[in-house]
Amino acid sequence: MAFNDDEKPPASNVGSTKGLVTISTPTYSKDAAALTADAVTAVVELNATSSTAVREGLDLVAVLDVSGSMQGDKLQSMKRAMQFVIMKLTPVDRLSVISFASSANRHCPLRSVTQQAQTDLKSIVDGLVANGGTNIKAGLDTALAVIAGRATTKARTPNIFLMSDGQQSDGDARQVDPGNVAVYTFGFGKDADHALLSDVAKKSPGGTFNSVPDGGNVSAPFSQLLGGLLTIVAQDVQLTLTPKAEDPSAPDLDTMTVAPGTDYTQTTDGNTGVITIKFGTLFSGETRKVAINLKLLESTLTTAYDGLVAEAQHSYTVQGSPQGQTPQDIVIPRSPDAPADPPTSGKAQAVLAEMARRQHAGAIGEA
Known part of the structure; x- marks a missing residue:
């Protein structure tokens, strides 16, 4: 698969690059x-x-698990987390949303997160329904294709957020080679496969795993991480x-x-x-x-x-x-x-x- 329909972002901040x-x-x-x-x-x-002074624009691809095992509280927690992420991004950042169950579906290309885009992206997330098997590998492969196909890459930092319970039934996410793209994984629910999600994150440069337990403060791990990603130097x-x-x-x-x-x-x-x-x-x-x-x-x-x-x-x-x-x-x-x-x-x-x-x-x- 190949994508090259990412929106052109506004210019990033420009400042001295010496001694950063x-x-x-x-x-x-x-x-x-x-x-x-x-x-x-x-x-x-x-x-x-x-x-x-030098702010890299963030190119974020959200990979969301909508398999049957995510039904109920886990799906709702994931939606709240995504709403939080969407509202934290600015027009200099771009976001693409991918969902996966037995296969993956790209809901939108990388979009500059303007006020109108925030409304559209939140609507996409609100409409997600959980059903089917769990093919994390398909979701990650699609996300990497989105990043690889970007027309605009200068002064852009690509990252992947994988939100899942890690209970894969198809494919093996550990086989995915993220290359130079950081993959941050978030495990939803007390029954999440922490080992798998941690392995996926560690295979990428700088990627980390975060647990999002049932009934917990879903915004906490995302707030801390975004606080860093939105100040990449x-x-x-x-x-x-x-x-x-x-x-x-x-x-x-x-x-x-x-x-x-x-x-x-x-x-x-x-x-x-x-x-x-x-x-x-x-x-x-x-x-x-x-x-x-x-x-x-x-x-x-x-x-x-x-x-x-x-x-x-x-x-x-x-x-x-x-x-x-x-x-x-x-x-x-x-x-x-x-x-x-x-x-x-x-x-x-x-x-x-x-x-x-x-x-x-x-x-x-x-x-």
Whole structure:
């Protein structure tokens, strides 16, 4: 299927694109590493400016479950949620509505959310009726076709909202490849398949799963998420970590890996050891942290020095234009007198606290 009938949106806000995303000086789990073989965790942090001078227009495709299992309260909750979403969008944003049961149905192309469009879109949602099987895959495939077929893409941020109970009976939503499109999933009802909906979201860059229980405040998860999406300042944000040495014949770094508990899409080049982490979009004032486990080789030196182990380089896109930034060296102090006791500096203790948080989150996820 192919669509190329999206409405042309008004121009987005235009402002300076310099320094919208910055990288902080890395922090480490130890005040100093030993000269013998050692291990250190580094935390690299990206920060988006709090300025909204550059506002990316949102291209949102709502994928709505109208299968038989959504009858009753779940369908009504989903309709209320969509009414809330529609009223939060502005003319610079565009919305397409897709429903699915055994198959998918596109109710409208991407429309600029003017006052008249809000009325039309709310009418579409009000008229939805639940019946039939559940083919989430068909709904997602149609949504991705809408996004892929857009005539206007510059300075636009595509996203998918999937609202469902996750009880699929046809197809397998986990097989859908979202590419670079963030998929946010919302599970309706206490019997929603959280595992499936979470897997679908995690397969996309920056996607998240939110539970919408029966009788709950349906607007809460949407309010928080839209508050970010409507202040997007950068797209295609990624961090590249490249092994580096002051003296290539006597490197400090043995291996570099991303610490467990990092949900962002990541790849590692088996030949060079270069790690690429993709964050997707960043909202105004938002922060992204990555913990890196570094195994250090025994040093050839006998006195204290600063060991260069890697280079951190981030990039992003604003208003459709790529933005490259100055690399940040990852340098670890090494000393023959490195203490064996836990570190005392506030920065090192903060890294240890971040590691503990990730381990706790991982344990909850496995439970």
